[in-house]
Amino acid sequence: MNSIRQRLSYGLSIALAGILAFGLGAIYARVRAELYSSFDEALLTRARAISTLIVLNGSQLSLQFSDKFLREFDDDVSTSAFELSDANGRLVQRSEGLSHDSFPRNVGTFDTPVFTSFRLQDGRRARALGVSFVPRGSTKQATRSNTQWMRLVVVSDKEALEASVTEILTATLLVGGLLIVITPLVVLKVIDRSMRPLSRLTSQLEQIDVASLCTRVSAHPMPIELKPIQETTDRLLDRLEQAFERERRVSSALAHELRTPIAELRSLAEVAIRWPKRRDAHTDQDVLAIAIHMEQIVTRMLALSRIESGQCPVSIEQVRIDTLTQQVVRALEARIKANGCRVEMEIAPTTIATDSVLLRAIVSNLLENAVDHCPKGSLVRVRVAAEQGRISWRVSNSAPDLTKDDLPRLGERFWRKDAARSSSVHTGLGLSIVKALTAAIDWDLAIALDDDQTVTFVIGQAL
């Protein structure tokens, strides 16, 4: 059973039914005991009354029963009777009521009376109280020798009592049954009512779609039990909104990035088709250049996607970072010359365990950026050092147009300081790839802009 509602309904119904049954049973037992106790008390009271009316005058026994008193016992339809006998068991007096029945002979004293339940000849249920006592007027000696003790048995029909007990039992069972039937319904109602906030929360969440990710469920009042769910949901929505916003930005930037090459391609194709005889000699080279530029964008996007989704295998080996840097700088010599800048290296021989391919990609991207974006004739400084328990690789170059506000945007996909995106060499994805790759090899990346407009990229790892 996976439904909390059902589980609560069953559990609470069974528990409440049990409690009800036990409670009603206890009440019934208590009432029944009280009724029997009252009945026995009435028998005892009668026995005491009879005993006080028996007086011994010397050896003569005097029974001082009034007519009114005897009428209660002597009536033919009477439900009570008594039997008085002496210490030897000889019958002294018996009321006329229940004259055909024989009574139990078990007797006790008034302090420890003996009650006996039995059936009368006509099948009616009756209860008898047997006591032995010393009548008033007895001598102390006779009392001690038991010769003047009397035995009194008082009997009463208890059909009325049993009928009352049966009625109470029936009422208890009826009420108990009814309550047990009603209990699950009440429980369901209460659970439904209690779970309304949960339904409200569900309904709020159902209404949230891509267009309304800015909705927050904690804006609505909820029971404290649901607060953690509300807060967790809102945090999840925060992350979702950010992810969607990032995706939107990237999609929009990508679309924007592709618009210009597509416009170029379309225009040159339309011009070539419309004026075939005046076909520009550069048309084919232009088509190729546009294709290469678009290929670069797509390749870099795919690479970034693979790195970010963890599909970029990391193979750790011992890497000479100084040698690697020198190789990358040599590969960029043509660009360094074309851009008219100089590269100054201060690299100590350092070996580190890392992925050489990924590190080379990081170093290449950072050096390409430095060489291509620094002012003509300026200096690009590369420094590799192992100090204070960590290795750091840094590249610095002059960046006169860069501001401190730009730093957080470096690494944002397709962001470029030159909003015109004139360059067909850079796609605006290089630093995003650097960021993702440094994370993949567990290195850190820091970017700083000095007051003299020198931007420094530092990658590093603890040794």
Next chain:
Amino acid sequence: MRVLLVEDSVRLTRHLTAALRNQNYAVDSAEDGEEGLWRARTTAYDALILDVMLPKLDGFAVLSRLRAEGCSTHVLMLTARDAVADRVAGLRGGADDYLVKPFALEELLARVDALCRRAYGCKSKLLRIGDLTVDTETRSVERAGRSIVLSAREYRLLEYLIRRQGQVLSRAEIEEHIYDDTASPMSNAVDSAICVLRRKIDVGAAYPLIHTRRRHGYMAAAPSEIRADPA
């Protein structure tokens, strides 16, 4: 008609320039906002095609500076930014039209043509002067039912004269509107061009349409519009 194309994509500039020249426009180009602003300030173009995202100075800034200086040249904004806010910003900033990249070449040419027509208060594609008709769409010229074949430069000259018909145009003014930076007109280039054009449209015709105003320049006018030479 002389058009300035301010676009940072070298390839797009090259092919659009070719397309516009094939449509008989004189075309100058600029690769960044600063150069575009300078060119627009120094030459009276009939229309400007202005990219928004430009190096050094973006298209919106170029446009707002030109408008602030009282330049009324019709401007077509050309951009990869297609958001409504961008279009509204462009149009509110003083642009006359807005075209999002990538675009159909035909549409660009049609919009530039419309802007140039608007520059001279003419909405029809047909220009008429006396018994001469110029179809600006097909770039064809007819006089009294006779078709006249003109070179691109001759056509530009004729179209400019007719659009400004009834007005005396100086040589410098004519030169500015029919020659772009690739041409290096000699001092008498306009006179020579007028001479060639006259031979093609006026020789054998019932009346001349191109008139010389000595020391002032030239004027295209039907006989009913001609006044005495002030000289």
